[in-house]
Amino acid sequence: MNVWQQLANGVIMGHAYALIAIGWTLLLGAARLVNFGHGQMYMLGAFMAWWATKATGMPYYAAIPVAVIAGAVLGAVMQRAMLRLTLQQNLVSLMIVTLGFGQIIEGTAGLAFGVKPRMIASPLNETNLHWGPVLLTAQDVAVVVVTIAMFILLRFVMNRGLAGSWVRMVAEDPRLTQLAGVNVAQVYLGIFAFEGAAVALAATLVAPRTPIITSMGFDEVIMTFVVVVLGGVGSVAGSYVAGLALGVFSAFFGALVAPAYTTAAAFLVMIPIMVLRPGGLASGGGPSR
């Protein structure tokens, strides 16, 4: 086994996990929402990028903003439909609704894009880089760089910006925030638009590394569940570290034990953590109803 190569694979995979999870981290931290349509939103982001390059012939770099804008619009539309439930903090119904949205997105994408596996043509994927015993592509480097940039940006906005303070207020107590004169509905809309845009951005960068199919939704983002949970609710730095750790764990577990059981192993790691500190997860940050 080439240890350095596996370590590099793990680091890249970890950044990919963290980037796919970033929108959900904010969503869970600020709105205490679990979005079970996250995977399908990822799939749609990837297919928007593929469609943009294929149908209009635009270059890969121009397709990225197309997918990101589409993702933001989708997130905002979803949140608009769920607004009443969000303001009521009806978390059980919200979880089910996001499952429903996932089905709608998957069905629509199936009708629109067909069943064939596709490949997003990214020039970065063609460029191989050798670094000692390690072989990687420019696409891998892009994933790592953009992930780090996104996490620094999110952390900066959350800690310094006015929007960040609104999000933290909503996370603390939506009703009180409303009384303080902040339009809570707009904040939720913004959080969801960010979630949609972020997962679409992740898709445009991560998805070109493998073929894409419309049914991939859930499988591709399974690991984000673990990232979000391990990182702690809404903790930006926490989910970055969790993503990285999980990536390295997956790479070595896959190489040393069995690749097929990597997901199961990651979940088995997660379960005791959920059991040991469920209070910290379920009640952290958000209002106690």
Next chain:
Amino acid sequence: MIRPLAWVALIVGGYFLPPLLGGATLIYNTLVVIAIFAVMAYGQDIVLSDLGEVSLAHTAFFATGAYAAGILAVEYGWGAWATLAASCAAALVLAVILGLITLRAREFAFSLVTYAANVVCYTICYNWNALGGSDGFVGVPPLDLSVPGLRLTALSNKDLWPYAYGLLVLTLYFVSRFRRSKLGHAALMVHMNAPLATMSGLDPGKVRLLVFMVSAPLTALGGWLYAYQRAYVGPDLFETYFLVLMLTAVVLIGRRVLSGPLIGISVLMVQKSYLSFGAYFDKIVLGVVLVLVLCVFPGGVSGVLAAGWRRVRA
């Protein structure tokens, strides 16, 4: 006196539904599948309506019931009564493990852990050859519930109807009894006001665990019969489709309505059998129904009807 008689009439009438609808093969197929999926949905109904949690592990319970039946019947030649007991027992064991793990988890933590459990079960079934791997088990023998002196076999969906219908009626009876039982009341109390429940001397953790243990074999029974109905068990049983199906069936009519999941499943299956434009279209229909009901009519159809009735009387 009138009420029990009306129930008996309804139950007997329901049994003759397929011939009354013309008795075509598609009628039998649809109605058998409705009965099976309704039994599956009632397991989820108990958790969602009475406990107020979303369990994503119920697809795993459904698959557990089916796998237990499939493996034991195909590989070991067990009879249907034995596989019936094994299906319930397997689901119960899984429910105890999961229930203990999620004892203190609520809301999204509960849903995430149950989802994780589902993924772990799926991965194991998909990759482990002893459990059929990606191929599953083909050629589950026809249902044979014969007892000494009485031959009870089902070769086709038409033969299967009495058993599927019987299982459905028993399930309905069981759920209605559950809602009037001590545990049913306790579950509702824990759901509505956990601190009050604790002050009344209930242990919320224990109640949740027990309800989970009641609901799992119910869903597994649906899986058990499904294995015989389609003569095949495989990893596709873990698909999100089944999860969304049972959740939609429960919320469509309204929570805590006894006939709700049955009517919900019937509507969805009739659409699938008679008004389908392909699998993608069915997915969109399911999703749209789910989103529309919860976002626009949170009380479901029964809530809309109740509001309409109040307006008429006012």
